[in-house]
Amino acid sequence: MKFFKGHEKDLGDHFTVKRLLPSMEKRAIGPFVFLDHFGPVPVVTGKELVVRAHPHIGLSTITFLYSGVIEHRDSLGIFQPIRPYETNWMTAGSGITHSERSVLDDQYTSFEGLQTWVALPKEKEEMEPGFQHLSQEEIPVYERNGIILRLLGGEFLGLVSTAHVHSPLFYADVEVKPDAGRIQWNVKPKEEAGIYVARGKIKVADAEFGVGNMISYDLGASVEFEALEESRLMLLGGEPLPEKRYLWWNFVSTSQELIDKAKESYQNDTFPLVCRGKSKGYLYRPCKYSDIPSRRPSGHSTRLRLDNAANPNRNSVVQRRSWSQKAVTLTKTFFSLNRFTFKTNCNWSPRKEGLKNFAMIRIAGIPWCSLITILEKP
DSSP: OEEEEOEEEEOSTTOEEEEEESOSSOSOBTTEEEEEEEEEEEOSSSOSOEEEEEEEBSEEEEEEEEESEEEEEETTSBEEEEOTTOEEEEEOTTOEEEEEEEEOOTTOSEEEEEEEEEEOOGGGTTSOOEEEEEOGGGSOEEEETTEEEEEEEEEETTEEOOSOOSSSEEEEEEEEOGGGOEEEEOOOTTOEEEEEEEESOEEETTEEEOTTEEEEOOTTOOEEEEESSSEEEEEEEEOOOSSOOEEETTEEESOHHHHHHHHHHHHTTOSOOEEOSOOSSSBOOOOOTTOSSEEOOTTOOEEEEOOBTTBTTOOOEEOOSSOOHHHHHHHHHTTTOSOEEOOOSSOOOHHHHTOOSOEEEOBOSBTTBOOBOOEEOO
């Protein structure tokens, strides 16, 4: 059994999360390779969470909220709001792009939730991407004195979730009160389990654990704990995947070659786009590069060729893909300059990219590395 505490991670725009997985103590629990706890933060503008469009491969993402509302958009053409007691399961497979943004809702004054990643089995890493939303009514519930367990995915305590999973696992939201007493749940011999304390305080093996702590049980060991106060837990686990997993940014794979291929696709703007726009329903048709409006994965560049006295043969061409009017205004400010460099702490080299005689605006190089780079090379 292992115990560890989440560390603070800044995703940009002063939005921080508690990151539990991966950690130095435990890289994964069953097939789960990533766990972030975001919030709680007061809802003021509705823009407390802005995760710009970014790509994934080799995994499924699961979003679950305790409070607030998030709008999900992806390159399959899906637009799906998610609220507490619901889940969004997105399977990246060979590649998908998505964005998530919080929105105002009069029902909620705070914003809080969890996002987890499940690594796909090696034989399914390059499967077709997919998306599944489960409403509150579609989630099976186990209740006994002082316990409410909602099975968000997999199988546990005789419950079976309708979530599309690709290896043996369980993922459950647990509300527990002190009068539930000592709890013991058996786990299959080939499975391992973990409990994350999102709210309240529990006791495990004579030690007390509050918010931000994770308890990882040994392979085949039963899940045992006792609530010291009204608590909200996330139970997760399953059969560990046999192969080593490589994690780089939003990419997960058993193959470094597939990771490198995804990096190349990202750098060459060949990941699919996220459709944007209004629709009466949640399901759009699949995105194409001709779709307007649309959004490229975060970090993809918008390029401008500029006319000026030093370069009279240049054509003024704007390729609009994923930019803001503020960026246009900022570019025009330096329109007449032959050379200007605005440096940031993010690595970017025009010489490395083979770029000549143009200004480049780069917005949010990666979701947690916001930057604007303006460079004109004579």
